[in-house]
Amino acid sequence: MTDDSETDAVLDALFATIEDRRDELPEGSYTASLFTHEKGENAVLEKIGEEATEVILAAKDDDGEELLAESADLVYHLLVLLAMQDATVDDLRAELEDRF
Numbered sequence: 777m778t779d780d781s782e783t784d785a786v787l788d789a790l791f792a793t794i795e796d797r798r799d800e801l802p803e804g805s806y807t808a809s810l811f812t813h814e815k816g817e818n819a820v821l822e823k824i825g826e827e828a829t830e831v832i833l834a835a836k837d838d839d840g841e842e843l844l845a846e847s848a849d850l851v852y853h854l855l856v857l858l859a860m861q862d863a864t865v866d867d868l869r870a871e872l873e874d875r876f
């Protein structure tokens with residue numbers, strides 16, 4: 777189990793990596809492939825739809841073993857979408873804090 781600051785550090789590091797992939801587009805990067813996809817932004821929007829469905833199916837599964845893995849896939853693709861729209865994980869954090 778991690779505390780809040782460690783959880784934030786992971787999200788910040790992941791988002792910084794996503795921004796680097798967006799800006800540098802290295803060969804062989806799955807993240808970079810989402811930024812250069814022929815479908816444009818629709819590629820990541822489709823992935824978000826697929827991953828959300830997989831989260832629902834995992835939640836309905838009796839053993840629930842896949843729920844965390846599918847949730848991580850969904851969060852990752854959501855962060856890619858934010859980076860694509862020039863929003864940041866800090867913007868997301870601020871939105872959540874406003875509601876708290």
Ligand SMILES: N=c1c2ncn([C@@H]3O[C@H](COP(=O)(O)OP(=O)(O)OP(=O)(O)O)[C@@H](O)[C@H]3O)c2ncn1[C@@H]1O[C@H](COP(=O)(O)O)[C@@H](O)[C@H]1O
Binds near residue numbers: 793805806848849852
């Ligand atoms: N967190 C993730 C992450 N979560 C999910 N995925 C990818 O998202 C895809 C999920 O798609 P699916 O579940 O549908 O599986 P799939 O059938 O293999 O995918 P498709 O062929 O349908 O695209 C897989 O290719 C996963 O590898 C991720 N890819 C990258 N990251 C992070 O991004 C960082 C940079 O990765 P690269 O851009 O690949 O260097 C990594 O170090 C990770 O921290």
